[in-house]
Amino acid sequence: MRLREINNVNFFINWFNKKKGFDFTIDESFNDEQSPVDVIIKSKKFNKSIYIQNVAYRYGTSYAKGEPNIPGFQSITFVVGKAMLDEEIKNSILQCIRGKEKKYSTIDVKNTVLIVEITIPIIKPEKIEKLFPTGITSDFKGIYFVQLPVTMPSIEDKYGKTGFVHVLKEVLEIN
DSSP, rough: OHHHHHHHHHHHHHHHHHHHHHOOEEEEEOOOSSSSSSEEEEEETTEEEEEEEEEETTTTEOOOOOEEOOOOOOOEEEEEEEOOOHHHHHHHHHHHHHHHHHSSHHHHHHTEEEEEEEEEOOOOOHHHHHHHHHHHOOSSSSSEEEEEEOOOOOTTTTTTTOOOOEEEEOOOOOO
């Protein structure tokens, strides 16, 4: 499990537990980076598990690494977002999800919840609802967008300080 995956899953678990009255926690004994599952969460109360795959939504961004010739300075990475039309954003989200669907077997996908990590470009729940007013048809058991709280004043807003979880496809049953 990578730290980024753990942070996103912990944020999701807190939201999911509050919303559904569950007691899920990360199964610390699972650590297989070569499997279709990034993290397993378990509920002692219900004796159930959820398999989670994490994917970072990064479409429309460009990265440039600067190597200044100044003693004592480390390299700098710049991230630049590209303006995209709604249709391009929708297609990039679908491409992100479909890419993960194709990577693993249908059985694995049907037993897995996909967490889509939002950082840059930032996409708000209102935009997701506008792009997918009826949700999405997918083989994944569930699909959730997760944006962790951000403490940078330039991007703090309605969701930046608190982060959010947005449902694109709700989990209807738990293993």
